[in-house]
Amino acid sequence: GGATSGGRGLRATSKTDKNYFEDDLCSALLSADSIQDRCSRQGCHRVLIHPKSDERFENPVDWTESGGASVDIGLPSPDCRAAPRMESRLRGDGKPLTPRVVLGPGVLLSVLAAVAICHGSCNHRVPSPAEVVHHVYLKPERLTKRSSPDDLQLKIKIIYDSSVDQLPADKRRLVKDKLFPQAIDFLQRAFSVRRRVGPILLSRQCATNQYMRKRDDPHRYCQESCADVTRCGPVIVPHHHLQQCKVCSEFGKSCGPTGPPDGPGVEGSDFVLYVSGITTERCGQENIVAYAAYCQLEAELDRPIAGYANLCPTMISSQPQEFEGMLSTVKHEIIHALGFSAGLFAFYHDDEGKPLTPRFASGLPAFNESLGLYQWSEAVIRRVSRLWDIRGGVMVRHHVHVMVTPRVVEEARNHFNCPILEGMELENQGGPALNSITGRKDFWRTRP
Template sequence: QVVYQVPLKENHVLKRNVDQQLRIKIIYDRSIEDLLPEKRHLIKNKLFPQAISSLEKTFQVRKSTGTILLSRQCVTNQYLRRKADPHRYCRGACADYTRCGPVVVPEKHLQQCRVCNENEWHCGPTGVPDQEGVRDADFVLYVSALTTERCGHENIIAYAAYCQLEAEMDRPIAGYANLCPNMISTQAQEFVGMLSTVKHEIIHALGFSAGLFAFYRDDDGKPLTTRYADGLPPFNESLGLYQWSSKVVHKAVRLWDVRGGKMLHHAVYLLITPRVVEEARKHFNCPILEGMELENQGGMGTELNHWEKRLLENEAMTGSHTQNRVFSRITLALMEDTGWYKANYSMAEKLDWGRNKGCDFVMKSCKFWIDQKRQKRQLISPYCDTLRSNPLQLTCRQDQRAVAVCNLQKFPKQLPQEYQYFDNLNGVPAEELPYYGGSVEIADYCPFSQEFSWHLSGEFQRSSDCRIIENQPDPTKNYGAEKYGPNSVCLIQKSAFVMEQCRRKLSYPDWGSGCYQVSCSPQGLHVWVKDTVYLCSRSGQVLTVSIQMNGWIHVGNLICPACSDFCDFCPPERDPPASNLTRAAPIDLCSCSSSLVVTLWLLMANLIPLLTGLFLCA
């Protein structure tokens, strides 16, 4: 239950003063204390402090000067308002407890109970007076870790929402974030993803929610949606939301290419507030774009509450976490267009997906894009058309920071006609083509290269993000001589790497890319494989690798990326020097060199005392 039009204790908002940093006060529910110590420490000492710090640096607020005191909920959920009185009155009685989502709000955060009797003749305050409230805060966030019904839904890590809005500007002043206890991961490899999820959920509570669209205001503080006499917008019963105006969300119809040469009408909803339009047009390089498309799939909670996944794949405010979430200028623009915040755009993260792809990318189906690129014999990136198979054919994520695999797969049922994109696929009979699409439904089934993770008996082992040092593979399974860490990137392998030892040869069936350390120099981009450095003189150059590691020879070929992909300053591309073209002298681990013999004798000498000891104790 959301409470609207909550008066602040000093009911005054400085509409012009938008240069004050957002202040978020965290209140931890008792359920946080009941978690295992490592999970409690993660939430209270790392996740939420870091998330709040980042958001407070990103947003400034139209400053409220009053203490936050929340309105009490009513026993019957029926309440009344009196003329010239900012408070709401419960019919009959106030509820024993007031909740914000699943959390019981502390008594000290609540206003005095105000009630009207059954015939509404007598109304007034009752019970304990106004409590102390929450001082020096613009938003109160109640954080819990309760196993709720919603946590039973597949892959739900956390969820959040607003619960009370202030009266003057309709800005949310209280909300909650609930983390599902069984989904809280303390593994270092998953921290960045968990942090992104927490920030994502708090942004929903602060303003990016379909239920708040009707309450957005312009730069002068005027509502973008017409209000009734009671100060609220019209309510849409079918949506269960207050109905926004055409100044906020616009419905459009796209001409949508599908398989068989057909074209359908595809309805979309776009957020069309001024800064969002400006940032979306700049990002896609499409001057006729009406706004930024909202998600049209995923059901309640996802639909309309996120950016369209097909167009902003790894933007943090899309409806699912696939990889490398970033909070882009488009999301910051939306928060500014609420009328409640000013954004610090230096905190925006770079979004590569869709950048400068043009109007055909952002206003047409992915089939149109793929077909156009094929006809021109160009890469179909950011989409892909390689079937996900066993063994895996590995590639790189679009930003070249993770090993990836194309998520094109066969579904058990035919996809809806508007999401059937392929007239042909290598090795797929024509009658089966309607069953094929990308694995992410909310990306309109468009296939793209996606990072992944390795699991053993259902337990997470590591992900394919090159920058996370904990993802380093076990030495016995590091066929490609890979190196994970903050300076590592994904490189394409021209052939499968082979591990050789005497007459033994091992290779890994899943190949195509790997993670390798790189560095920049005046000569160009350097690729490091173990302690050997290779110079990339031009994009597409083949590096012949032969190095010794852990008693094995690792042999393979890597393809150089463009120096400009990773370095700010690069020399002109040129043919590599002859030394870079010749194969390194083969290393022979089977030769009986004197050093090897000495090492073996030393090993035997060290073993003798141990063997003697065993015999004496027999």
């Protein structure tokens, strides 16, 4: 993903709910106006939100006189919105509880929309197929017992690239002592995972990006040779995090291991995050502060087990007033690496661990060349028609893409108290119709 510097998005709330929404979990609510027409039968009405005070105006005259832009924002009425449900999520001190999301067969991503905010606009780029290693074999270990929340808590291991140590001292301390520790602590408390006990060992990339698989063998074999180095984004993965190289001859007649044996891997972790501070080509685009993505997915559930986050050095600010914005950006980017990316929609599974999108014999879904993505099924994303009521009493029909996985539908309906919602609408931020699908824009709507 990529996040640019800019103003914080509007919160779809009134001042009475401010304690709840000021927390990072909910400062970017699920796209409220995406459900406006679906809730209209249940008492929804339109309101306007002032960009500075967050006050709600039901009268456009009040809105204009208060200095607000002449823009309509569709919000559900108190009958439809989630205010009653909010109270149950607050602790006694008025602070919000941290919901937990299971990363595994159950695809519960509605909370991701609330967590995945950024400081300004976001520009997530889906990794190309050559940048991602699928079906990484992890040694079969027992699943941990679901005895307590602590047993299930997501464990993220941060590996700092040498480029971080080359940053100026103030920026280095900010990244290593505050920014990433706080972001990771927040996400580990928010997410649960069906964990396997054992080290993460990543697969080596192939020199020609061509590989083979043998029947009844979970490993992948490079054609003729492995690459000299294996990368996760701009970061070179340490050799001790890698499996032994496995190769086949050109026609697959002779296959076997070669080179150094398996490294010890990364113990006690569900996800390895490689953090770098490298001035890459992307850093020169649109004032990007940071970007992140996944790089390797395990074989059983297609869950990302490794990813990266790169901070653009010139955009790192050690000014105290900039910290909260940067922290929000880092959280947002790590969310992309953990799995909330259009590039992984086709790899989502149901609660039983079955893929929601059909696979070929290779174990991969069909690849959509025009989008540059693996093509998801309608069990994940569906195109639906919406009617928007705009100024002047005009109704406009447009088509949107909606996430319709069972958990997302359930959470969206409960959150907005609207039982007819098909799912949660993905965002296009006013750009081309498929921006949210290709990952070129942020998925969830915020208002500048």
